[in-house]
Amino acid sequence: MPRRSQRTRSVLTFFAEDAATHTLLYANADLAKASQNREIVAFADHWREVSAADPKLLIFDSKVTTQAQLAELDARGIGFITLRARTPKLTEHLHSLPAKDWTPLTVTRAGGKTRRVRVIEDPAATLSAYPGTLRQLAITGLGHDEPTILITNQPDTPTKHVIEAYARRMAIEQRLAEAIRSFGLDALSGAVPLNIDLDVVLSVLAHTVCAALRRRLPGYATATPDTLQRRFLSTGGTIENRDNEIIARLDRRAYSPVLRQADLPTVEVPWWGGRRLRYEYE
Known part of the structure; x- marks a missing residue:
């Protein structure tokens, strides 16, 4: 992803965003120009694998498909x-x-x-x-x-809704800008494509976690990941292991009142042998 007046190495990457939550939910950095026009069908296959159903409606750039693939989507009942x-x-x-x-x-x-x-x-x-x-x-x-x-x-579908639905596709550029600013998405990690693909996947996971957190923080529904990192995720504290419960006790900060009002539930973590994670605040 070259910046203005710079010529740098780049990787062809496909991203998918949920239209309702504006959350990045899929990425593939292992693309070649020869195979990019099959990527929208590959995403539909992935969605069917994880949800047991085809997506209802896909809105996408014309570069990731061909007319033959459009016919395939239509035959599968995918809008x-x-x-x-x-x-x-x-x-x-x-x-x-x-x-x-x-x-x-x-x-x-x-x-x-x-x-x-x-x-x-x-x-x-x-x-x-x-x-x-x-x-x-x-x-x-x-x-x-x-x-x-x-x-x-x-x-x-009403004409107005078709136009507005496609216009929302442009919001994915804002999500990519957030990922660049917050996670350094435009910084290639090495010459090995597997490393870059892993970075992209981790960026999508981090973006999803931040999206889940900001929905629980009052007044931060539209906060960007770098803001969450600066005000909340970088908070220090201590971790206590009490039998079947792990307690994360966070230090007092200017934004601690927001965390106290947040809906952060006690959760059971399967890979901790069923132990629960709970937050406490100074």
């Missing part, structure tokens, strides 16, 4: 929303349409802000290698010079 490439012929056609054919629409952006856009729909768009038809939405007013073109196999 999808993705971009369609703007070919010169398609762009010319959209520019030739009269203004009355475009429908004005107000969509909600991140943070509750709204944006006025114009949309034109084709409920039966065709692709060269896709066996059926797809719903196509061309949208202007999203900050690009040319229309943004979405394709989906969700014919009954």
Whole structure:
């Protein structure tokens, strides 16, 4: 992940984020350009393996799939929303349409802000290698010079919801920025790909743990991992072993009142032989 005005080694990595909680839940740093267009199907297979069901809806970048894989997702009953490439012929056609054919629409952006856009729909768009038809939405007013073109196999979802759902995909960039700032995700650990893949997986696990913690801290629902690290996770203390219970007694700090109000339950840890972990505060 090169920074501005720098040329550095990089690794092609796939990330998946839960749309409801904005938590990174999957990553794969063992990608090659020749196999990246199969990654969305690989993620669907992984989801089915861990949850015993296919995902209901996937929203993804068009680089991680092909038209043949879109057909495979549709055959499995998996909903999808993705971009369609703007070919010169398609762009010319959209520019030739009269203004009355475009429908004005107000969509909600991140943070509750709204944006006025114009949309034109084709409920039966065709692709060269896709066996059926797809719903196509061309949208202007999203900050690009040319229309943004979405394709989906969700014919009954309201247009507003399709656009807003795809817009939420961009929030994953904020999660990656948090991982870079908090866990040094953009710092390659070595020349061995296995080391880098492990770093990426550990970053996803750390991000998930921080997301679980901030939901339990009053007033910190949107706090970033580096803030949690600075105010809470770096707190010192002592650990006591009392028979079947481990007590983590945390030192007093400025943010101790927040921890006292937090919903931090006593948990039983299976790999500790069933011992329980409990927190106490000075």
